Amino acid sequence: MLKLADVIEALCKQRPNNAEKVITQAVIDSRVAIPGCIFFALQGERVDGHDYIGHAFEQGASFALVEKDMSAQFHQLDLRQVPDEQALAELEEPACLLVDNTITALQTIAKFWRSRLDVVVVGITGSVGKSTTKELVAEVLSHRYPTLKNEGNYNNEIGLPITILSLTEGHRRAVLEMGFYVPGEIRFLCDIARPKIGVVTNIGTVHAERAGSQEMIAAGKAELVESLPKDGVAILNFDDPLVRAMAEKTSAQVMFYGLNDQADVWADQVEGLGLEGIRFRLHYRNETLYLRVPMLGRHSVHTALRAAAVGLADGLDWQEIISGLRFGHMQLRLMAVRSSSGALLLDDTYNASPQSTLAALNLLEELDGRRIAVLGDMLELGQYERQGHEMVGIRASEIAEMLITVGPRSHIIAESARTAGMPPERIVEVEDTQTATEALTKILGPDDVVLIKGSRGMRMDAIAPALEVAS
Numbered sequence: 001m002l003k004l005a006d007v008i009e010a011l012c013k014q015r016p017n018n019a020e021k022v023i024t025q026a027v028i029d030s031r032v033a034i035p036g037c038i039f040f041a042l043q044g045e046r047v048d049g050h051d052y053i054g055h056a057f058e059q060g061a062s063f064a065l066v067e068k069d070m071s072a073q074f075h076q077l078d079l080r081q082v083p084d085e086q087a088l089a090e091l092e093e094p095a096c097l098l099v100d101n102t103i104t105a106l107q108t109i110a111k112f113w114r115s116r117l118d119v120v121v122v123g124i125t126g127s128v129g130k131s132t133t134k135e136l137v138a139e140v141l142s143h144r145y146p147t148l149k150n151e152g153n154y155n156n157e158i159g160l161p162i163t164i165l166s167l168t169e170g171h172r173r174a175v176l177e178m179g180f181y182v183p184g185e186i187r188f189l190c191d192i193a194r195p196k197i198g199v200v201t202n203i204g205t206v207h208a209e210r211a212g213s214q215e216m217i218a219a220g221k222a223e224l225v226e227s228l229p230k231d232g233v234a235i236l237n238f239d240d241p242l243v244r245a246m247a248e249k250t251s252a253q254v255m256f257y258g259l260n261d262q263a264d265v266w267a268d269q270v271e272g273l274g275l276e277g278i279r280f281r282l283h284y285r286n287e288t289l290y291l292r293v294p295m296l297g298r299h300s301v302h303t304a305l306r307a308a309a310v311g312l313a314d315g316l317d318w319q320e321i322i323s324g325l326r327f328g329h330m331q332l333r334l335m336a337v338r339s340s341s342g343a344l345l346l347d348d349t350y351n352a353s354p355q356s357t358l359a360a361l362n363l364l365e366e367l368d369g370r371r372i373a374v375l376g377d378m379l380e381l382g383q384y385e386r387q388g389h390e391m392v393g394i395r396a397s398e399i400a401e402m403l404i405t406v407g408p409r410s411h412i413i414a415e416s417a418r419t420a421g422m423p424p425e426r427i428v429e430v431e432d433t434q435t436a437t438e439a440l441t442k443i444l445g446p447d448d449v450v451l452i453k454g455s456r457g458m459r460m461d462a463i464a465p466a467l468e469v470a471s
Contacts, residue, residue, distance in 0.1 A: 001168050002026070002113055004063070007038070007062020007097065010112035011083045011105055019088050021062065026165035027105075028158065035060030040106050042158065043067070049102070057094040067295045072097045079105075102157065110161030111192045119171050121193050122310055125178045125186055125224050126201025126243075128268035128355045129303055130155070132295075136307040140173040140324030144316055146174035155179040156402065159314055160189050161316045163343050173314075180220045190227035197313055198224040198252070199235045199306050203242040213383070220234040222360075228252035233313040235306060238263040243414040252339055255313055259306040267311045270296040271365040275336055280304075283321035284312065339467040342446030344369065347464040352378045352455045360453050365399045369449040373400035374436055374463065375405035385409060390416040397422035402443070402452075407458055408437045433459050439464045 005019040012458055020358050024036035030052035039056035041049035041064055051238070053074065070076055075095040077083055100443045110171050114121075122141070124134050131167060138149040146435045148171050150163035155177040167174060178189045188465040203218045225234040234250045237243040238258035241421050247254045256263040270280040277294040280301050304325055311321040335347045345365070348360045357371070357378065373396045381388045389409055393416025396403050405414045430436050440450065444467070454460035 002038075002165055006113060006116070007063075007065075007109055008079065008083065013098060014082050016085065016088055017453075018085055021093075022276045027061075027164050028162060030056035030059060030061075032058035033061045035062075038063040038065060040064075040102055040162075041066045041107075041171065042102050048320055054097065062093045062095075063442045064094070064096045066098055066103055067100060067102045067105075069098060071098075081129040106161050107157065107192060110164040113167065114164050114192060114194060115169055117169065117171070119167060120173050120197065120314070121173045121175065122174065122197040122199065122307075122314075123178050123190060123193060123195030123224050123227075124199045124201070125180060125221050125222075126237075127204030128353055128359075129201040129306075130177045130179075132300070132303050133199060133306050134175050134177045136295075136303055136324070137199070137310045138173075140307045140311045140316065140321055141173045141175065141314065143320040143324050145245045146170050147173040147175060149175040151179055153179075155444070156181075157185065158215050158367050161192060163325065164193060178224060179325070180217070181217070183220050185221040187218060190224060194225070195227065196229060196232040197310060198228050198232065198250075199236065199310060200224060200237060200243045200246060201302070201306065202237055202240045202355065205354050208254070211349070213241065218246075220375065221424065222246045222249050225252065227251035235309045235313065236303065239267075239302075253313075255309050257302070257309045258341070258368075259301070262426045265305050265312065267301050267305055270298050270301045272363070272411065274363075274366045274368075278304075282308065284308075285337040286316075289318065289322070289380075296357055299359040299362060301362040325341070337464055337468055339440075339444055339445040339450075341448075341467075343444040343448035343450055343467075345464045345467060346449065346451045348440045348451065348453045349460040349464070350456065352376065352453050354378060354381070354384070354391050357392050357453050360451055361392070361395050361399050364449065368450045370402070370445070371400050372402045372404070372440075372444075372448055372450045372456075374406065374440065374460070375410055375413055376433075376450045376452060376458035377409035379455040379457050381408075386412055389413050393417040396421045400426075402426050402428075403435050404430065404439060406433060406460065407432055407453060410454075433462045438468060 002023045004021040023038045026038050027033050028040050034183040039061045050068050075092045078098045138147050141147045153215040154163050156179050178186050180186050227248050229253045232252035234252045235255050239254035257265040265284050267280045267282050279292045282289045308321050337345050389412035393413040397417040398418040414427050452463050
């Protein structure tokens with residue numbers, strides 16, 4: 001496990017002889033501090049971690065990494081220079097460790113710690129499906145290897161280093177989701193994590209407001225495959241032309257997956273079974289397997305193919321791969337609950353892009369009952385805002401028997417649905433989730449199935465809980 005000596009060696013380029021204290025965990029939130037951990041006091045726009053050092057120590061933290069002089073309040077060791085043995089011997093816990101910049105120090109320590117470990121890292125990026133892919137890949141690999149994955153949204157320049165500091169000598173695999181907002185970010189994360197296997201899911205329009213065009217997004221995602229070593233493997237979506245083209249940008253071996261028989265790992269006869277999962281036929285070289293997995297929506301076959309491809313690239317046998325696919329995965333984002341009226345609510349409100357919303361609508365199509373789509377604004381689409389909302393509106397008109405749109409951008413969805421032939425009396429346009437909830441409360445019956453989907457900023461997640469308890 002990580003020791004104080006590792007922290008000092010990473011930052012000071014010299015390993016002390018008397019700093020073998022084990023660090024149990026690395027945290028950036030004092031509320032989750034545990035005995036023996038190190039708390040990184042980060043300065044944010046609204047919250048300064050230095051204000052919570054005392055709370056972290058009360059929770060049992062042994063050390064706090066700081067960039068402000070806290071010697072007036074706590075024991076402190078200055079790591080802006082190599083500490084002498086006497087200073088280390090006299091150090092009392094809990095103590096602050098002073099550096100020039102806390103975030104830079106966190107990243108430096110993580111890079112050092114990663115270099116000390118014999119672990120194969122799988123990096124995953126893409127516009128849609130990163131988290132579900134991460135979960136399923138980790139499940140497949142864990143059937144042979146002790147495997148670590150990053151939790152929640154710990155996929156950026158802070159979260160990924162924190163995850164790496166959770167690695168121990170006992171881990172053999174790490175599955176790390178890598179987010180992208182600006183050019184160079186994934187390359188920076190790869191410099192820390194050193195992935196050997198890289199997976200790219202797809203290139204969509206999510207974050208186009210910040211990242212620019214799809215081509216710019218593709219260039220940013222391609223930094224993962226460009227960073228792979230020659231003995232690594234790039235696992236690429238053959239069905240996405242922008243991802244397929246990344247094969248020219250890597251020196252690693254390329255393994256394609258998709259629904260095309262030109263891919264290395266491919267599927268056909270894909271059948272959606274509603275809330276019972278999906279069924280499909282998987283092909284690899286001369287082998288064909290008939291599989292049923294508990295993942296929602298036909299689009300989930302791509303997630304299964306990615307996880308299978310990683311398993312194959314890493315030398316797992318079919319029994320290990322199939323066990324991971326069949327038994328290890330629970331749908332991450334979408335929750336199916338019942339309203340007080342008995343209607344089935346598909347709460348898929350973690351976030352939304354045109355691609356993920358179309359996939360959710362396809363799942364709605366697989367279910368029996370009166371289909372109602374409650375769709376909120378999709379944010380951060382930039383130049384693709386109108387096009388993305390129009391695509392969703394057209395598809396909603398083909399599937400839903402009633403459409404409720406929430407927010408100013410979603411008027412485009414309603415307009416597009418009407419133009420596509422959906423009767424105007426079946427479309428309700430509202431500006432907020434409370435009004436949408438009130439409209440639904442009046443019309444829901446026990447045979448209805450309702451998809452609720454929208455960007456996180458629209459607070460669509462408030463609708464399903466309100467309907468669960470509505471009278």
